[in-house]
Amino acid sequence: MAPAPRRDLLPKEHFAFAFGKLKTQNYHDPAARAPGSHTIRTLAWNPTGQLIAAGSVDRTLRIWNPERPNVRYSTDLRGHTAGVEKVVFNPVRDAELASCSTDGTVRFWDVRSKTCVSRLDIGGEPFTLSWSPDGSTIIAGRKDDILVPISVTSPSTPNILSNGISASPTPSKPNASTYTALEPHPQNVQTNATTFSHKISTPSSPDLHFFATTGDGTVKIISYPSFNIQHTLNAHTSACSAVALSPLGRYLAIGGSDALISLWDTTDWICRRTLSSENGGAIRNVSWSFDGRFICGAWDEPGCGGHGLEIFHAESGDSVYTVPTSGNINAGIPAVAWHPSRYWLAYSTTGDGPGSGLKIVGAAGGGL
Template identity: 70%
Template sequence: MAPPRRNLLAKERFSFAFGSLRTQSYHDPAAKGPGTHTIRSIAWNPTGQLIATGSQDRTLRIWNPERSQARYSTELRGHNAGIEKVLFNPARDSELASCSGDGTVRIWDVRSKTCVSRLDVGPDAFTLSWSADGKVLVAGRKDDTLIPISVESPSSPTITGTINPPKPAIYKTLDPHPQSIQTNATTFSNHIPSADDPNPTRHLFATTGEGTVKIISYPSFETLYTLHAHTSACLSIALAPTGRYLAIGGSDALISLWDTTDWICRRTVSSSNGGAVRGVSFSFDGRFIVGACDEQGCGGNGIEIFHAETGESVHTVATGGSSNTGISAVAWHPSRYWLAYAITADYSTPGGLRIVGAAGGGGL
């Protein structure tokens, strides 16, 4: 049963309530010492009952957030190079996608612990985006090429009143789309088919090395609009669950917040730690935002949380990190005020996954 959604926290009460939560550490047995097990990506499944971590040492692990011991986790094996991105299907809570420098995207069924599809997308795949309805997956390579992947779910016919077991989905790579400029992180809009709009226009947002964000129409890959967001490279991106704001993290240490109704930048926020923002995440209600910086020193003074509507800094999570540690990834729980983050290790601070709020199954 998924953890229930709690009451919304007012900005004025956030620090008091969130600051009272305990932080749980998760030790991966693959971590042999500093620098050997840097987590590059973390992702919650849609119900928030599982969290996945992908590491540069090829370790892909599924954790139960309420049981920190490794024996309650599952390691999925198959990639033969570092894992750059993990992402659960928004429409299927047991389906996980991962991409790696080995040139493959793999789809996993975390219930059966098996790889159900292996897709060759070319060398140095490093980013993934899944459409809100789970029917499209887009992989990005370091040569600035986007590769769409279609997801087809065959129907299960009814025979003599009995419904056959569902057939596995079919994954197929489509024609690649080379980009003319450096292309970094991507994310889809929240559009989901409905009875009134069975074929909604999907928008893909892509950050670039020129400080812009391209709003791309899918499946045509036509650039509809370009946001001139930062004075240097845009590295990370996240759409609020409410759809109200698009957050863009840049190498200039800023997170800019764009109103999706008129594409005006309403405000920018910046952590006192500085450093390039390589990850960004909204809380389930879209009201709080946090960024990740994996540079040395970014993790030592904690993780700063901002109120999206005002840009105010409302709380700093104490990580216990030293002056040499960084935060390589952050991800809010999909329905609770639980914050997962990955800290890089040095000789005085153990790295790995940590979750604020999950200790003891309590939290907000």
């Protein structure tokens, strides 16, 4: 994978001034035929940040080039027959995307050839996905609280997209991955989001670990492939719905239905601080900036987007900037995603205004 360009790191004191000067780019999808019909529930950047995937409740799955916002430069991936709940790129194969839908399937896509390369019927209604850092495993979570591991066997050499979605098609079968759904693992408590640790499996230490948020306010640290629970964090007083590990692995961010984001030190599993936004409402997802200094969360309940998208400094817990959103009190912010190597922030909005849909702060004019 090509190394990400080095960026100057913004200190807390300069963040508001520098980030506040960035322009916001809008990405209009013609699939939005009526107000509220095209709510984007999930966003994901590919590893090099050249593409961003957006999945919607109306089953639209579109891949955008952030620097070319006209829809003719995007790719519409068709196949799901119900709303797209989660999209994730393979961390080591830049053109390989996974998506899940309440149609009961997990689909895998080659965004260069614009084709679905595999479809797995995993039963139930999958609504969450997480990909291990070595690209070997995906955990799919169903709404009936069953976790389904998926084995991904890829060629030894990562297949990296170099020039966005216009790159040449996948050459042939030998370079294709294979996907196998393994034995499902029912959970004894409501299970929401999952994410893997940054640890890479090695011959001397083959187990992976992932984090699973639950409806009883806890987060379980689970060993894979055994599914043994290694530790339980008593994180929130109500359901935990979102989880994200900082890029350097120092903090685990946990979002809850109590409208709080808690930051846990991964060395001793102590909660160092909590973040609270004026938006209120249950937190749907959280995202870290590439340097692990800044964090924000998505609140998708009506009325939660009217105050803007609040960005926090992780080390102090201070609110450092609020991105103006629609200003519509009925708007929500269902999804948010920081670029993997730049201070670009993608988010989606709902509501009846013409500005609803995908927006990226920083993409217009190059950004930071």
